[in-house]
Amino acid sequence: MPQRVVYFNGSFVPESEARVSIFDSALMYGDMAFEMTRTYQHRPFKLREHLDRLYRSLRLLEIDCGLSRDDMERLTLETLERNLATEPADMDWQIMHDVSRGPLDLYGTAFPDGLRATISINCWPLITHMGRFASRYASGVDVVIPAQQAVPAHLVDPKAKTRSRLHYQLANLQAARMGDGRWPVLLDPDGYLAEGPGWNIFLVIDGALLTPEPRNILLGVSRATTIELAGKLGIPVRETNLGRYDALRADEILCTATTYALVHATTFEGQTIADGGPGPVFRRLLAAWKQLAGLDFVDQASRYAARLPDWLAQQAALRPR
Template identity: 35%
Template sequence: MSERFAYVNGRYVPERDAAVSIRDLGLVYGDSVFDTWRTFNGKIFKLEEHMDRLIESLAYARIDAGMSRKEMLEATLNLVEHNSPMLRPGEDYWVTLRVTGGLQNFDGEPARNSGATVVIDCIPIPLRARAPFFRHGIDARLTERCRIAPGAINPNAKTNNYLNMILAQKEISAYHPGAWALMPDFKGNIAEGAGCNFFVVQDGVVLTPTTDCVLAGVSRQVAIDVCIDLGIPVREQDLPYDMAVSAQEAFFTSTSLCVCPVASLNGAPYSGGVPGAVTGRIMEGFAKVVGMDYVGQYLNFLSDGPASTGL
């Protein structure tokens, strides 16, 4: 093999041949949902949990995938197995399954929409771009642009429309290259980072926003479970900016980052270090859950290059 394959509507095709119609509703209207896994040592982590969330997103968006849960799981696993020879030493995959509403119909023309479009693809985790975050921590910057209010779009549905977060990240990157956008909710409390959940540690207690205005991340839940297993107090609550910036430690969680320390918020460094004592324990606990030194994996790709979110 010299090229990765993708899955498109029942067929495994080389990436260069993978395509969807210009009339696809995911492209035309953003009528689409997705979920993303990552592999550790080539094996998908939390396969069922991510699929649970995809099924919930499909129901929320009223999209019929035209495939059973079992069929989607099998297609995902088959694709990863097919693409495993293309992984370079030390790398792992992001694995994404997207489902759109299918093709757009036009008045006065024969119906062309015969069902949903289902695409699955694998790309390498951006280990090189993000490695500096695991050495120096993330510089988080709060945006003026708030996260979409839950009354508009449920934050717990993973839709393909990421423009809200992408604009926030672009605005931060324009003034603070390498920094990661952190967005408030419509009430002015901290919500979530662009594509990741946010935690702080205050006097030994781990605090994170409730899922009223943020995605209930799978890795977020793993981190919460690790805290419970380690006897670290953890609480979900509204998180005002003043509380977040005055904490001793902070970290992000996401499918690809796992648990990654945040070094500063709006340029104000956290006093607990990188990582802080509590954050370090959670990172170690997370590594045990996934069965791999994921921090070491990132640091193996550390170079003198600038950090990048990869978004």
């Protein structure tokens, strides 16, 4: 079975050989922009939107990666193409872009070929992410507010997608202490809902879809897609300040992100949202998402869940000892 390869600093190398230096600015400062795209039936979903966001992040970070957007797109498609044969044809993929400033100048003597941005593009089969996630489409998620707050735009703008993510990790740890599998939604310093560590939030109140203003949040590609689909379905959408009070009176709460598209919240701060099940707006949006993706990705996730134990065993057997 062929092994996965990674585009890494100008060439394609086996995944296990793609190593970032301990002197890299990414490790020293979390100084790295990244993107996460997924495929639906091998076609990257909204790749151009993800790459546009990547280059906007790089501009904020003042990193010149030396590749044009077209180059990055071409290399992304080539990386995907080179990895497809490592899995059965029905496997979809996560595509990750990571770009840092490269090793710090102070350690320049350790890099005789010179210092330059560190760039990697890797593909990972979605069976792990979606196999583990599959049951959530029906069961929903339990959302809580952690003590950790969001970093507001006037400090480090969260519209840039960076690896400087300690606040998200602390929020995850705090949520886990509040109960197994809890999903934290961070508040901004004004006490308004911002976002989760890897997702945007929507409330459904009186038939309208409400979501935090695009201020202290990452502008999720799935958030934009959900807004676009709601528009097509005639569901009114408003970007506005939302707090704990609004979430607790909501008829539905939805979370959106690239891998799973959208999922509903069963509870918020321990209180059940409506009857706890997937609501009518969620159902309509999910159906529209599937149509747009050209794939029943909920069904696909269930199939991955069934195959995951075998896949993990197979990967363990392949691992060099």
